[in-house]
Amino acid sequence: MRQPAGRSARRTGGERKPREERWVELIDVATQVFYEKGYDGASLQDIADRLGMLKGSLYYYIQSKEDLLFDVISAVHKEGLAVVRARAEVPGGPLERLESVIVGHVEHTCRNLVPTAVFLHELSSLPEERRREILGSEHAYQGVFRDLIEKAQAEGLVRADLEPRLAALSVLGSTNWVYRWFRPGGAFTPEQIGSELAEMSIRGIATAEGLAQRGA
Amino acid sequence: MRQPAGRSARRTGGERKPREERWVELIDVATQVFYEKGYDGASLQDIADRLGMLKGSLYYYIQSKEDLLFDVISAVHKEGLAVVRARAEVPGGPLERLESVIVGHVEHTCRNLVPTAVFLHELSSLPEERRREILGSEHAYQGVFRDLIEKAQAEGLVRADLEPRLAALSVLGSTNWVYRWFRPGGAFTPEQIGSELAEMSIRGIATAEGLAQRGA
Incomplete structure (x- = not known):
């Protein structure tokens, strides 16, 4: 992520807010505003x-509306990616880690509905180059899911006939979709949704051996 | 769906195209145009x-840009709903019918990427009342999936502890998401994606009995 202009500058001691705080607020x-009006409809x-x-x-913080969209999308993507990567790296079997990654991803989505909606709706408003800068050339986010599926497959815990990329996209679809229907205070809690979607995903891809290990 | 103004009017015999044909073209x-420019960015x-x-x-066909968006979204929704309803009504077990519904939905999505993207991105540009008119007060589309899951659950073919609505939303998420990543001529055909996503969905929700019956 680019540093905003002046982000690293000195703090002022008086009534003006520190720049970092102003940046977070911005x-x-x-x-x-991007959520409510859409990127095209919103103005600086x-x-x-x-x-x-x-x-x-x-203009002390950014140079254009596009810069601001880039920073908004980078922020939520970076945070979500940190959540799933941290869970993917905890020691344990690949299927167990995948389950934890799914739960973390769903809970993060439920708790960040507005930035997630801006990310998913407005990513296409950024030029190709900046989209790639966010997603990573190898689709870093999708990669966390795919890597764990490949590892589990190598250990005989995921069906051998399954395309890991297709499986990752199926899991990501089921879990990303939450941003369209989850309502805070509604019938299901983020924890409940995370655990049910993880259960369906794991059962959907695991071998009998994978499910048995998990039950143990 | 509203009838477009003049849709039922007489045909002209000369070089002018028949109105129905003009309407389909419109x-x-x-x-x-809504796909390329977004609803807000597109003009009549x-x-x-x-x-x-x-x-x-x-204005011979529509009264406003909103009318046109309504008709575009109604058309793809109505067509997709007809596909899944037809498959849901074929005689057979509920799990078998659900599998066929998922395959039909995925193939329809892969073959209608542009209208599906307009539907999913621009539905929120319509006023609440017209959104409800399209989706139906009971979310007709989601209902096709939920009903089959409930029937399968009643027959012991779907896990008893599963919330049918959550299961339907998980399946719809995994399958709708296809519109974001499927590329015609890419690594996977619509048939392959339909069959793999259906396999993962059914395994994700079925009981051992449900899976055994299916294998038989």
Whole structure:
């Protein structure tokens, strides 16, 4: 992720907020405005108004509306990727780790509905090059799921006839889709959804041996 | 679906195209333009230009851009719903029918990527009332999946502890997601994707008895 202009600059001691705090606030407000109006419909003026700033002051942090979208999407992608990577690296069997990755991904999505919606709806508003910069040339996010599926397959825990990429896309579809239907305070908690979707995903791909090991 | 103004009117015999044909063409072109520019970014002028019509002539078919989006989304939703309903009604066990519904849904999505993307991205651009008119108050599409899961559960073929709505949303997520990654001529055919996603979905929710019956 690019550093915002001035992000590393000195703090002011007086009534002005520190720049880091202002930056976090800017990203939050921009996320909300992009969500409500869509990227095309949102203007830097809307965002400045909501922050109680002059539009010109935004240029202290960013150079364009596209920069801001890039930063908003980078932030949620980076955070989600950190969640799944941390869970993928915990010692344990690959199927067990995959299950934990799915739960973490679903809970993160449920708790970040607005930034996730902006990520999934507006990624295509960024030029190809910046999209690749976020996703990584190897689709880092999808890769976490695919790697664990391949490892489990090598150990005979996932069906040998399954294409790991197709399996990863199926799991990602089932779990990403949550952003469209989850409602906080609704019939299901994030924990419940995470655990049920993980259960369905694991059963969907595992061999009898994989399921037996898990039950043990 | 509303009837377009003039849809039932007389045909002209001369060089002008019949109205039904013009209507189908209008829906196709509008779908493409909404896909490329987004609903907010697209204008009736863009659509008229691409059809080689005067903008004023569009009002013979529709009253507003919103009408056109409604008709585009209704058309793809109605067609997809007809596909899954037809497969759900074929005689057979509920799990077998669910499998066929999933295959049909995936293949329909792969073959209608552009209208599906407009449906999924722009549904929220319609006012609540028109969204409900399309989806049905009971979410007709989701209902086809949920009903079969409930029937299979009642027969002991789907795990008793599974929430049918959550299971339906998991299957719909895995299968709808295809619109984001499927590329015609890519590594996987629509048939292959349909059959693999159905396999994972059924294994994800079935009991040992359900899987055994299926294998028989």
